[in-house]
Amino acid sequence: MVELSPDKNPHNVGIVSIAYGYYRNLSLGSRILLFMVLGSIGGIMVGEPAKALQPLGDLFIKLLIMAAVPLIFFNLLAGMTGLADLKAFRRLFLKIIVFYGTSTVLAMMTGLFVISLIKPGIGMDLTQNINSTMEELPSIANILTGLFPENIFAAFASGNVSQIVMFSIFLGIATVLLPEKKRKTLSEGFALVAELLRMLVDVIMRFGPLGIGALAAATLGQYGSQIFGPLSLFILGIWLAMLLMTFTYLVLLRIFSEYAPLNFLQKTFALWATTASTCSSLASLSVAFEMAEEKLKVPQDIYSFTLPLGAQLNKDGTAIILGGTLLFTAQAAGIEFTPATLFPILIMGAVLSMGSGGIPSGGVVVSLVFVQAFGLPLEIAAMVTGVYRLLDMASTTVNVMGDMVGTCIVSHSECNFFCKRTT
Numbered sequence: 347m348v349e350l351s352p353d354k355n356p357h358n359v360g361i362v363s364i365a366y367g368y369y370r371n372l373s374l375g376s377r378i379l380l381f382m383v384l385g386s387i388g389g390i391m392v393g394e395p396a397k398a399l400q401p402l403g404d405l406f407i408k409l410l411i412m413a414a415v416p417l418i419f420f421n422l423l424a425g426m427t428g429l430a431d432l433k434a435f436r437r438l439f440l441k442i443i444v445f446y447g448t449s450t451v452l453a454m455m456t457g458l459f460v461i462s463l464i465k466p467g468i469g470m471d472l473t474q475n476i477n478s479t480m481e482e483l484p485s486i487a488n489i490l491t492g493l494f495p496e497n498i499f500a501a502f503a504s505g506n507v508s509q510i511v512m513f514s515i516f517l518g519i520a521t522v523l524l525p526e527k528k529r530k531t532l533s534e535g536f537a538l539v540a541e542l543l544r545m546l547v548d549v550i551m552r553f554g555p556l557g558i559g560a561l562a563a564a565t566l567g568q569y570g571s572q573i574f575g576p577l578s579l580f581i582l583g584i585w586l587a588m589l590l591m592t593f594t595y596l597v598l599l600r601i602f603s604e605y606a607p608l609n610f611l612q613k614t615f616a617l618w619a620t621t622a623s624t625c626s627s628l629a630s631l632s633v634a635f636e637m638a639e640e641k642l643k644v645p646q647d648i649y650s651f652t653l654p655l656g657a658q659l660n661k662d663g664t665a666i667i668l669g670g671t672l673l674f675t676a677q678a679a680g681i682e683f684t685p686a687t688l689f690p691i692l693i694m695g696a697v698l699s700m701g702s703g704g705i706p707s708g709g710v711v712v713s714l715v716f717v718q719a720f721g722l723p724l725e726i727a728a729m730v731t732g733v734y735r736l737l738d739m740a741s742t743t744v745n746v747m748g749d750m751v752g753t754c755i756v757s758h759s760e761c762n763f764f765c766k767r768t769t
Contacts, residue, residue, distance in 0.1 A: 396567025406557025467677025
């Protein structure tokens with residue numbers, strides 16, 4: 347009698363077949379959740395060696411960014427040229443800017459409030475010496491002029507979202523002013539290319555579960571031990587502020603739109619898994635486009651403008667980290683802020699968060715600049731840098747969620763102008 351080897355045992359083959367069939371029937375969001383859980387558990391168990399999976403996650407991020415830059419450009423052009431007139435664009439712009447400005451200030455206040463309650467900096471001894479070349483505090487004029495490209499090809503090559511958006515807006519306005527026949531031809535062409543690029547995102551997202559699982563394993567393998575380290579209370583405070591801001595978004599969504607909060611989170615889960623694992627608003631933007639159109643049924647005319655604009659101007663998660671880091675540093679240094687300092691903190695924090703995309707080294711350097719602007723010791727920067735990846739997971743998610751919620755609210759208010767949406 348010939349015995350089957352263990353790997354050819356019909357029972358084992360049957361279990362694998364059933365498991366694979368079950369996996370194939372899962373939605374993309376469920377697949378991503380499964381791999382995130384497996385990757386997180388594996389990263390915590392294995393530790394530092396799990397960093398070997400980082401290149402796989404980095405490849406996934408690069409693929410998303412590869413699709414994101416041209417998708418932003420053509421999606422925005424397709425949306426703008428589909429508008430009835432420039433009055434509709436002006437109305438849309440004013441609404442979303444009011445939302446973004448309000449949410450940024452609210453996020454900064456949330457970060458300050460939570461850290462003031464938890465007081466993670468009380469009793470800390472700042473003894474590290476940091477040698478840093480500080481950036482100058484950017485002026486509002488520099489931030490605004492930085493939105494406009496000198497060389498649009500350089501903007502595309504560097505992936506400068508704000509400059510690509512500004513160029514697209516001007517090109518879209520020029521297209522709208524063309525004669526009807528020419529405008530329609532260009533609009534159809536833009537829409538066709540945008541559809542092609544969205545299909546490219548669909549293809550890339552097939553690798554999403556594996557890429558996101560690898561990123562989760564590498565991140566927790568490298569930083570997991572620091573969750574339980576001396577900065578754990580600060581990390582907890584920032585994450586609590588992020589959760590409070592998320593709750594605020596869901597309340598606003600419920601009040602000012604037709605979307606049910608839990609249904610909103612369920613439909614867009616793949617996006618939040620992407621933001622948390624990639625820590626990149628640009629890489630997540632292509633997924634956000636797909637979620638807005640396919641899952642939330644937001645008109646392309648709206649999301650193709652509001653989401654890229656929000657990726658540059660609306661960084662609520664960054665604002666929370668700025669406020670939290672500033673107060674954490676003040677507590678550690680034994681300095682108390684008076685109510686009179688609240689206004690300059692909010693204004694300067696909003697300006698810095700809006701302009702953070704143009705500052706080298708991202709949010710870490712922005713936090714340094716913010717701390718320096720108020721004459722506080724810079725030693726805290728080294729501590730924040732050590733755990734910034736753990737903060738950035740939540741920060742990027744809140745950044746993108748603010749953009750998406752604002753888009754949904756504006757879409758609801760504009761529904762009578764653009765389309766009759768069904769939910």
